[in-house]
Amino acid sequence: MTEITDHIAETLERVRLAQFAAGRTVDEVTVLAVSKQQPVAAIRAAYQAGLWNFGENFLQEAIVKLKELEALDITWHFIGRIQSNKTRDIAELFQWVHTVDRLKIAARLNDQRPHFSPPLNVCIQVNQAGEAQKGGVKESEVADLARAVMSLPRLRLRGLMTLPPTTPDPQTNTPLFARLNRLKEVLIEAGIPLDTLSMGMSADLEVAIGQGSTIVRIGTAIFGPRNSIQREQGD
Numbered sequence: 582m583t584e585i586t587d588h589i590a591e592t593l594e595r596v597r598l599a600q601f602a603a604g605r606t607v608d609e610v611t612v613l614a615v616s617k618q619q620p621v622a623a624i625r626a627a628y629q630a631g632l633w634n635f636g637e638n639f640l641q642e643a644i645v646k647l648k649e650l651e652a653l654d655i656t657w658h659f660i661g662r663i664q665s666n667k668t669r670d671i672a673e674l675f676q677w678v679h680t681v682d683r684l685k686i687a688a689r690l691n692d693q694r695p696h697f698s699p700p701l702n703v704c705i706q707v708n709q710a711g712e713a714q715k716g717g718v719k720e721s722e723v724a725d726l727a728r729a730v731m732s733l734p735r736l737r738l739r740g741l742m743t744l745p746p747t748t749p750d751p752q753t754n755t756p757l758f759a760r761l762n763r764l765k766e767v768l769i770e771a772g773i774p775l776d777t778l779s780m781g782m783s784a785d786l787e788v789a790i791g792q793g794s795t796i797v798r799i800g801t802a803i804f805g806p807r808n809s810i811q812r813e814q815g816d
């Protein structure tokens with residue numbers, strides 16, 4: 582597991598350099614370790630190496646791991662597709678959800694968030710390239726959904742999330758990241774207080790940080806390749 586410790590050090594160094602290059606303050610960006618399809622031992626190693634934000638995509642897999650790791654002070658983020666029959670477990674077990682893209686799902690999460698827990702932190706997923714196989718609302722629909730989510734008392738709207746098209750050259754997605762950043766600013770000007778941009782993964786964290794990312798979601802660069810039996814985003 583020393584490999585994971587080394588990978589984390591390398592990743593944090595990439596993040597630090599990218600922030601420096603973008604003229605940003607050093608603690609503006611959170612590294613979210615994406616632990617889908619990784620064993621509990623790998624999560625423990627990453628936690629011991631100093632990370633405490635972890636992201637999971639597949640609810641059934643996550644339930645088992647969260648239970649095993651409940652003694653650790655981990656902030657759990659749900660970053661997979663959300664089916665409506667899964668909202669109760671998500672609302673009970675996670676502190677963040679990055680993939681809200683429908684009011685129906687937001688309303689269920691709101692209703693099912695336990696009253697002894699703080700409001701659930703939520704990002705709206707934006708499908709910027711109109712990819713049919715991915716979740717997310719159109720950019721033109723974000724403001725309406727954001728206003729609706731804002732009115733739900735058990736949710737705390739934090740920001741926007743994007744999962745741009747896979748590309749061999751990460752620079753290709755620079756305009757998409759820039760547009761999401763601009764959209765966040767527009768919403769803030771319109772009275773919707775957002776502080777989060779969840780964008781950037783192993784291959785393109787530098788590009789995303791250059792365009793204002795505040796949470797980078799890093800899987801492979803920390804844990805190495807996943808066993809790829811399960812599909813990428815969904816449950």
Ligand SMILES: *Cc1c(COP(=O)(O)O)cnc(C)c1O
Nearest residue numbers: 615660782783798799800801814
């Ligand atoms: C798997 C996944 C990641 C991590 O991707 P890597 O390229 O392995 O860093 C980030 N975000 C989401 C939504 C994912 O599904």
